Amino acid sequence: MMNKLLTLMLLIAISGLFGCNTMEGAGKDLQSGGDALSETARDVKKDL
Template sequence: MKRILALLSLACLTLLSACNTVQGAGKDIERGGEKLQGAAEDAKK
């Protein structure tokens, strides 16, 4: 029973950390897109 509980706890921790990683990557990609958009607008002028 302790082994099952330990495995479930480990699985939950892994899933939670993966969500934070994906969220952080999404924010980084969004910032990069904003900078590209700003550079494209500057090039138009």
């Protein structure tokens, strides 16, 4: 019983770490997209 509980706790901890890294990566991707959009908008505004 103790081994199952320990295994479950370990799996939950590892899942949490992977989840955080995944969300961090998604956040960076969204930020990069936003930066590119902002730069394009500045270029268009400058050309007007």
